Amino acid sequence: MDTSEKMFEQACRVMPGGVNSPVRAYRAVGMTPRFIRGAKGAYITDVDGVEYIDYVGSWGPMILGHAHPRVLDAVAEVMQHGLSFGAPTGLETQLAELVVSMVPHIEMVRMVNSGTEAVMSAVRLARGATGRDKIIKFEGCYHGHSDSMLVKAGSGALTQGRPDSAGVPASIAENTLTATYNDLDSVEQLLAANRDEVAAVIVEPVAANMGVVPPAEGFLQGLRDLCDKYEALLIFDEVITGFRLARGGAQEYFGVRADLVTFGKIIGGGMPVGAFAGSRALMEQVAPTGPVYQAGTLSGNPVAMAAGLAQLTMLKENPDIYPQIEADAAWLAKQLRGLEETYHLGCTVNQIGSLLSVFFTEQPVTNYAGAKSSDTDKYAAYFRAMLGKKIYLAPAQFEAMFVGAAHTKQDLQATVDAAEAVMKAWKA
Ligand code: HOZ
Numbered sequence: 001m002d003t004s005e006k007m008f009e010q011a012c013r014v015m016p017g018g019v020n021s022p023v024r025a026y027r028a029v030g031m032t033p034r035f036i037r038g039a040k041g042a043y044i045t046d047v048d049g050v051e052y053i054d055y056v057g058s059w060g061p062m063i064l065g066h067a068h069p070r071v072l073d074a075v076a077e078v079m080q081h082g083l084s085f086g087a088p089t090g091l092e093t094q095l096a097e098l099v100v101s102m103v104p105h106i107e108m109v110r111m112v113n114s115g116t117e118a119v120m121s122a123v124r125l126a127r128g129a130t131g132r133d134k135i136i137k138f139e140g141c142y143h144g145h146s147d148s149m150l151v152k153a154g155s156g157a158l159t160q161g162r163p164d165s166a167g168v169p170a171s172i173a174e175n176t177l178t179a180t181y182n183d184l185d186s187v188e189q190l191l192a193a194n195r196d197e198v199a200a201v202i203v204e205p206v207a208a209n210m211g212v213v214p215p216a217e218g219f220l221q222g223l224r225d226l227c228d229k230y231e232a233l234l235i236f237d238e239v240i241t242g243f244r245l246a247r248g249g250a251q252e253y254f255g256v257r258a259d260l261v262t263f264g265k266i267i268g269g270g271m272p273v274g275a276f277a278g279s280r281a282l283m284e285q286v287a288p289t290g291p292v293y294q295a296g297t298l299s300g301n302p303v304a305m306a307a308g309l310a311q312l313t314m315l316k317e318n319p320d321i322y323p324q325i326e327a328d329a330a331w332l333a334k335q336l337r338g339l340e341e342t343y344h345l346g347c348t349v350n351q352i353g354s355l356l357s358v359f360f361t362e363q364p365v366t367n368y369a370g371a372k373s374s375d376t377d378k379y380a381a382y383f384r385a386m387l388g389k390k391i392y393l394a395p396a397q398f399e400a401m402f403v404g405a406a407h408t409k410q411d412l413q414a415t416v417d418a419a420e421a422v423m424k425a426w427k428a
Pocket residue numbers: 021022023024059155156209399
């Protein structure tokens with residue numbers, strides 16, 4: 001038994017499944033999770049001292065690599081003055097100003113503690129502002145685990161085969177309508193059948209919780225047009241795409257305006273932070289200026305704000321990072337597609353920006369049905385073999401692979417070499 005296995009056994013006695021978030025339990029890949037000792041740059045090290053090239057990056061926020069010295073220094077400095085006050089600090093305003101300066105079409109921000117909280121609050125705001133109850137989401141998109149969003153959800157819910165969670169009252173779930181990603185007709189049908197009842201359409205502008213599924217040409221603009229036609233709000237859930245596709249996230253990358261945007265961990269540089277943002281008119285509907293209630297003692301926590309400020313400042317100052325990480329991910333995707341051409345294992349590689357996924361299906365993956373056609377047992381075998389070669393991938397098919405600025409060309413080449421060795425061995 002290695003140290004992770006021992007620690008997992010102990011953890012299972014006091015935490016359901018031994019974890020605090022289901023995907024990391026490694027159930028989908030049939031092994032014991034690696035317990036982590038630490039991480040630096042592009043590398044993560046387990047408690048037995050094995051170092052891996054990390055493509056999870058804490059599920060996205062480590063775009064500049066783990067334990068970046070500027071982030072650590074900012075945290076160390078602010079910590080000296082206390083950890084939490086439940087009262088305003090200037091750091092919150094600074095981070096809000098920075099977010100507003102980087103993201104198009106937003107004027108005000110409310111800080112929260114997670115992407116789940118950001119979405120839950122943005123949905124409440126959309127309902128409060130429109131006086132309508134229904135929400136349209138897409139099958140396989142994941143927007144955190146608030147009740148309204150656990151309907152045909154992606155990520156761990158999809159991995160567990162339970163996209164509709166137990167414990168969500170039917171009276172709540174019936175207000176969540178689901179459409180097909182990349183299919184505008186399916187959205188218009190719902191809007192027309194529920195005229196004047198839909199508060200918002202919420203979408204991951206790049207779906208990244210059924211594996212990575214880019215939006216088809218015109219899909220996001222089509223959603224914008226439909227929302228205008230039916231007077232519903234458009235919410236971009238940018239927990240993954242925010243500050244990752246571009247400094248201004250998906251709105252900048254695709255040139256499409258959303259009414260509300262939600263952010264997650266990336267704006268806290270890895271600390272627990274989320275935020276939702278929009279126009280002044282919409283955001284002033286939030287308490288205390290408006291009737292939509294939302295609150296939190298830890299919201300705008302100074303340590304989290306300091307980490308976020310340090311990371312977003314670096315991203316703002318270094319726009320060249322974006323073409324670089326996109327080119328690196330595109331190179332990796334091209335090499336992996338090349339391996340598929342040589343070894344014919346039946347996989348499809350999707351990539352956009354610095355996000356990619358290897359799906360074990362020969363079908364193009366453009367929506368939930370395509371993603372579900374993947375052979376998850378094959379993914380599990382691939383995951384285990386890659387981990388054995390010190391490549392740390394997401395422990396489930398329906399997640400993303402994150403390339404960051406800390407990955408070197410050698411890291412990328414080592415990843416391709418590992419994948420080739422795995423595929424060659426399978427073929428033999
Ligand atoms: N829901 C996250 C992946 N999309 C996993 C979070 C975690 O286990 O930390």
